[in-house]
Amino acid sequence: MQAFTTLSSSLLPIDRPNVDTDAIIPKQYLKSIRRSGFGPNLFDDWRYLDAGEPDQSCEGRRLNPEFILNDERYRNAEIILGRENFGCGSSREHAVWAFQDYGVRALLAPSFADIFFSNCFKNGLLPIILEPALIDELFIASLADAETSVSIDLESQTIIRDGKPMADFEVDEFKKHCLLNGLDEIGITLKYAEKIKAFEAAQKNSAPWLYSND
C-alpha cells in the first residue's frame, strides 16, 4: 500500500449529501472481476450522458458538461470534498477502488458511512471528518476558485490552508500507523510471519492431518 504522510492538492467538490456507493460506481460494474480500472466509471451515471457497460471503453462517450468531474479545472484534484453521509449504501469495496483508480488520495466530509469509511483505510485512502462549517467554507472557496488547495499532514493530524493551520482532525492510532508506513493489514500481519510459521510447525505436530495435502 502507498504510504500517506502529507498531501497537497486542489479539491474536487461533490456538492450533494448522501452520495451512495451506487452513484460512486453503478451496479453493472460490480460484475467486473477486477479491482483496478474502475476510474473511468467513477460517478458513471452523473458523468456521462449515455449508458455505460462493463468492459466498454469510455473514450467517445458523451460527457455531461454539468458534472464537475468533467470540468478541466478540477481534473488534477486528489482530494474529494463531500457532504454528509458520504459513501452510504452497499459494503462492496468497488466504490473505494474507483476513487483510488481515479487518483483520489483523501476525502473531506462532515460524515461518512461506516463501512465505506473503514474500506478507505483498507485501501490507503484517508477519509477525514471536518466540522460542517469548515466544509462549507471549503465548498464556497473551491467552487469559486478551482485552484483552492489544502495540505494534509497526517503525522500532526492537521489541515493547512494558505500556509496556516486550518483544522485538526481525528484518526484511529492503528490506522494512522498503517497509513504513515504504507502498511496494509496484510503488511502488518506479514510482520508476524515468523510467529505464523511457528504456529504452523506446532500445529503440524499436534494435528498432522491438517497438513496431509501440503
Next chain:
Amino acid sequence: MSGLSLYDKLWNAHVVHRQKDATCLIYIDRHLVHEVTSPQAFEGLRLAGREPWRTASVLAVPDHNVPTTKRDQEIEDPVSRKQLAALDENCSSFGVQKFEMNDIRQGIVHVIGPEQGASLPGMTIVCGDSHTSTHGALAALAFGIGTSEVEHVLATQCLLLKKTKSMRIDLEGELQVGVSAKDLVLAVIAEIGTAGGTGYTIEFAGSAIRNLSIEGRMTICNMAIEAGARAGIIGVDERTLDYVAGRPFSPKGDDWEQAKADWSKLVSDADAHFDKVIRIDINALKPQVSWGTSPEMVVAVDALVPDPEQESSDSKAEGMRNALIYMGLKAGQAVKDIVIDKVFIGSCTNSRIEDLRAAAIVVQGRQLAGTIKLGLIVPGSGLIKQQAEKEGLDKIFLDAGFEWREPGCSMCLGMNADQLEAGERCASTSNRNFEGRQGQGGRTHLLSPAMAAAAGIAGHLTDVRDYL
C-alpha cells in the same frame, strides 16, 4: 474459574498473536473459494506481488453462477462465463485445487466442504460468503469474510479479529413427525429476531440438536447468520465422528485415531461461561413458513398472516406493512390459502440427500399442481445428485412434473438463469426472503423441503403433515 466453551476452545487453539487491545491474529485452517468474491482478492495479490501463503489450505469451486442445465455447452451469460474463467485462471496460476463445473464433486461450496471432509472438526474455516456458518455443525469455527479479508487470508493464512460474545441456545424436546431442522431454525430466528445474534457466536445445544443428523445440524448453523450471528457451532458427538469418517480429505490411519481423540474434547465444559443462554421448548413445534421479507417474519403453517396493527413497536409495524405490500398479502389471511407459482428445493440450507429424501416421500405417487409454473430440484452437489439417482429419487420428482437439475446455488439468489419473475411467488427451501433475492419483484416463502414439496402438490402453502 469457569470452564471453557466450545467457542473458547476453538479460538484459543488458533491464536497466533494477541495485541494489547485484544485483537488477535487468528490462524485459518481451511479457505474455501468461489467465483464471485475471489477475483479481486487474487488480483490484489498479483498487484502487490504476493504469493498465497499456503495453497494446500485452499479449495475452490464454482457455484453461484453456474447454469443448472446444458452443462455440456458453453455458458450463455457472458458475465458468468467470465467469472468462471477468472476462477480457472486464478486457480491454475496460483496452484489452487479446484473442482471443475462438470466434476462430480462440484456443488455449493458449503455443501461440498463437509462432503469432501475438507471441513473438519476443530478447524477455523472461512469463505467469502456469509453462509460459511454452515460448517460450524462439525464443531468448526466457520464464518464469512469480505474480499479484502479473502486476500488477507490468501496472503497470510490469518485474520485480525476480536473475539465475539457467546450465546448458547438450548433446543429441548422432540421434533414431531413432519417437523424438521429447517422449522427449528426458522422458529429460533422468529424468536430472537434477525439481530438477536448480532455480536455473538451461537452454540446450538440441547436434546433436539443431539437427536438431529449432521445434515440437519448444518441447516441450523447455515441460518445462524440470518439470526445476526457470524458463526453458529455445535459440539462433537458420535454422529459428528461417524459423518467425518472416511471422507476424501479426512484423516486416515493413525491420524484418524489421534484426530478422533482430540475432537472428542470439542464440546463446551459443563461450567463454561456464556454471555447469554436461551432455552426453547420444541415439543409443540409445528411446520414453519415465512410470510414476509425478513427471515424473522415467520409463523406456523396453520396460523394467519400477522396484523401490523397488533404490533406494539412502530418501526416493526412499519416493516410489516411494507412486507405485506411487497408480498401481496393481507393481514389475517390464512397462510394455507397463499397460492404459489414456483417451488425451489435446493441451496446450501436444504439441498443435501436427506432433504431430497424428505421431499421425495411427500412427492411419491403424486403430481405437481397444474397451476405450478416450475418445480425446481437442485441437488447441492454432483455426488448428492448421483446418490439420489441411485435411490430413484430423480424419477419420483420427474414423474411428478418437477425438473431435476445440475448442482449450484441456482434460484437461491438467481445469479444464473433460474429466477423468479416480478410478482411470482415461490415456496423455497433457501435462507433469505429479502426483496428481489430470487429475482426482481419475486416473492419468497421460506420453508422445509417436505413443506415445499407439499406446497407444490397442493398449489398453495399447506401443512405437510396432511401428506405423510
